[in-house]
Amino acid sequence: MQSEEQDQEHDLSHQIYHQQDQMKTIWRAMQELKLGADKPRWSTREETQASFEKDHKLCLVAKGLNPDHRNAPGLKISLPKTWQLVGKVESQINDDETVNFYFKTEHHLLMVLGNQPYTYRGWLVAIDRWSNKGSPSFLKYIPFKIRILGLPDTYRRHSIVEDLGSKLGHVEEVTIVEPTSNRPARVSVKVLFDVDNEITLARTIDIIKDQPPVQLEFRYMGLQKFCTLCGSLRHEYELCQEFPKMKQSQYELMDKGTNPYTTAEERKAVIGKYNTLRRLANHLEWRSLCNWSQHKKHKQQWDS
Numbered sequence: 001m002q003s004e005e006q007d008q009e010h011d012l013s014h015q016i017y018h019q020q021d022q023m024k025t026i027w028r029a030m031q032e033l034k035l036g037a038d039k040p041r042w043s044t045r046e047e048t049q050a051s052f053e054k055d056h057k058l059c060l061v062a063k064g065l066n067p068d069h070r071n072a073p074g075l076k077i078s079l080p081k082t083w084q085l086v087g088k089v090e091s092q093i094n095d096d097e098t099v100n101f102y103f104k105t106e107h108h109l110l111m112v113l114g115n116q117p118y119t120y121r122g123w124l125v126a127i128d129r130w131s132n133k134g135s136p137s138f139l140k141y142i143p144f145k146i147r148i149l150g151l152p153d154t155y156r157r158h159s160i161v162e163d164l165g166s167k168l169g170h171v172e173e174v175t176i177v178e179p180t181s182n183r184p185a186r187v188s189v190k191v192l193f194d195v196d197n198e199i200t201l202a203r204t205i206d207i208i209k210d211q212p213p214v215q216l217e218f219r220y221m222g223l224q225k226f227c228t229l230c231g232s233l234r235h236e237y238e239l240c241q242e243f244p245k246m247k248q249s250q251y252e253l254m255d256k257g258t259n260p261y262t263t264a265e266e267r268k269a270v271i272g273k274y275n276t277l278r279r280l281a282n283h284l285e286w287r288s289l290c291n292w293s294q295h296k297k298h299k300q301q302w303d304s
C-alpha cells in the first residue's frame, strides 16, 4: 500500500516538474520573439560616444604572436608590469585573444610604443594603436633594432647599410658608429619587421658586382623565442613543417646505423644529413640565447 502511495506521489511530483520544464521552454521561446525589432532605432547618448572616442584615442592593442602561447589574461597582467605602469593603465580582453590597453596619458603610450619589442613567456607580442584597426598593417610589424656583424669597413656607408637593412624589413633608421681606439665600429638598422617573415641570422651577400661576397650575421635586439628550424615567430620547432624532415633523418639514421647491410657510404651520408640539421637547430637556439642575454644586459644597463 505504502509503496503505491509513494508511486503516486512520485508521479505527481514528476508531472509538476515536467510542467515546469515545459513552461520554461515556452518562456524561453517567447523571449526569442524579437519583440520591438521592427520599431524605430535607438541611439546611444552623445556623451557616451564622445567618451568612447576619447578612450580609444589613447588605446593600444596587444597580441601574442605564437597562438599556442597567446594567453590573453596573462598578457593583461604581465605587460603593465613590464612597462612599469601597474595601476596606470586599464585593460580589457577581446574575443580574438588580443588585449586593449587604455592609457591615461599620451606620454605613457608613446613610451610603450618606443620601447618595443616586448615578449610574453619568451614569444614576441605585436602592439599597435587601436585607431589602426581595419588597416592591413594592423599588428603586422615589430620594430626591431638589428646589429649587422661582419661588414667590411669599405662598405660601411649609409646607402649600403640601408640596402642591407631593407632585406630584413622596412628601414626606419640606419646607425653607423665609427671605431675609436677602445671601441670597434658598430653598424645597425632599425626596421619594421613583418611578423609573418622568418628571422635571418646569417647570409652571404654580393655587395658589389664582381667583388668577393661578404658573410654577414644579424642580431635582433630583444628577440627571444622563435622556431629554430625555419625562423618563424609563430611556432616552436616541434610544430614546424621542417620538423618531420629532421625526425625522418633521425629514423633513417637509426635504421641505417643498425642495419648490418648498410654500406659505409650510405651510413656516412645519413649521419652527415642528420648532423647538418641538428647543428642548424642547435646553432639557431644558441644564437637566440645569446641575443636574449645581450638584450637582458642592455636592459639592465638601461634600467640602472
Ligand SMILES: [Zn+2]
Pocket: 227, 228, 229, 230, 231, 232, 235, 236, 237, 239, 240, 241, 242
Ligand atoms: Zn618553423
